Amino acid sequence: MLYGNNESHKHGTTGQEWGEKDNSMDILISIFSDYGYLAVFTMLLLCGFGLPIPEDITLVAGGIIAGLGYADVHTMFVVCMAGVLIGDGTMFMLGRIFGQRILAFAPIRRIVTPHRFAQVQEKFVKYGNWVLFVARFLPGLRSPIFIVAGMSRRISIWRFLIMDGLAASISVPVWVYIGDYGAYNRDWLLHMISRGQTGIYSLLGLGALILVIVYLRHKRSKKM
Helix, strand or coil, rough: CCCCCCCCCCHHHHHHHHHHHHHHHHHHHHHHHHHHHHHHHHHHHHHHHCCCCCCCHHHHHHHHHHHCCCCCCHHHHHHCCCCCCHHHHHHHHHHHHHHHHHCCCCHHHHHHCCHHHHHHHHHHHHHHHHHHHHHHHEEEHHHHHHHHHHCCCCCCHHHHHHHHHHHHHHHHHHHHHHHHHHHHCHHHHHHHHHHHHHHHHHHHHHHHHHHHHHHHHHHHHHHH
């Protein structure tokens, strides 16, 4: 174990979840410490391709190795942003280039199951292009949303990158810099990861409220 090992006070299901995240984090820290930026970048690409490893833990682990002196935290942030956006953009472009044919590819069928496809279609109807922003905070639906968005061919790559980039500019720095700051204090770090998740969802809620207010005012002004 390469960073602070204070005993964590965790109980029940939450304790089990954090235990699993702890184990994943330790493995990632070990790999990232040996192979640096390239390993972080590659892992984030794989996360974008649907690898069942939490992206937040990958980002935090990247921040931790910076805090331990294996990397520069600002460079790590840039590398993480690149890995996240290129991974997401690849899934979008695969959908755009191959369209419905991509569903014949077995690994993609495992990601875009009929149930998930229906969920994604429902969210596009409900939220429009803003679902691309929200997708960053929906781990199970992120890759299917990006693939289906590409398949629709109604969204340009630039609009996709802007929406996804806005969301990434919220989540990526939070996780990377928390990892850097808490590299030597596991208890504090796990607590802040939990708070970071709450904070991000609070920002999303505030953003949604602002959008609703703007929409209602625009609608009202049209009627007048």
